[in-house]
Amino acid sequence: MDFSKVGQDVLNAATRAAGASWNDIQHDFVSDLNTVLQTAAEIEAKLLAGRLSQAEAEDLLKDQTRISFVLTQEAIVSGKVVAQNAINAAIDVLWAAVKTAAKIA
């Protein structure tokens, strides 16, 4: 498996998903992703050494993909929270301005 390519693909997907909040979560995400990639390499080595069966190694490698997916979902929520907060802050300001203009309490 080309671990560096897989890592870059996952990183690109997460960056797109997180949008403006990427800077906030980048550190944790990259650290978790590095763990995933290192683990994938260890699984390959343990399979070759006979410490894992083929079925076990296959499931554990799938887990690394599953973890990447779970982390990407986390990044999506972070991005949406940033967008939601920005939109709602703008609505609050505009609503306050409208109320002032219309003299609504």
Next chain:
Amino acid sequence: MQHDRGLRSIPLVFAMLLMVGCHVELVSDYDEDLAKAVITTQKGIDSFLQSQRNPTSGTDITYDGNKGTYNKIQVDLNTLVVLARSHPNNDPTINQVNTVIESVHGLEDVHRQRGRLSPDYVDQKQKDLMMMFSSIIRTENTKKAAR
């Protein structure tokens, strides 16, 4: 052209929201019940894997001896799905829970096929599931920051 039409509708949507003074909701609210259920499920799975990894004397570590535990874990996971699906705009959390379920099914399949699990497999599976559960809890906590 469709893109232009989409852009033109943004002020309209904004004005409509403004008229009713309401907030948009792109993510579901934080759910304490879900967060607690995730922790309970994680503990159950972790204690099962720990007993496989380091069994006390007399512990049956075969698949047949642990079907009941798998059934209990499945029920806990089903509860997570129900809780996650009970909120609108909650697809990321639903996807995360379904992914954990896939991983647990992978564990059960391997156990069923081999009868016993190798120490290296159990060790790594424990770490993998911990990472997934941690991410679900972090995701839930992120929702607390939403206004």
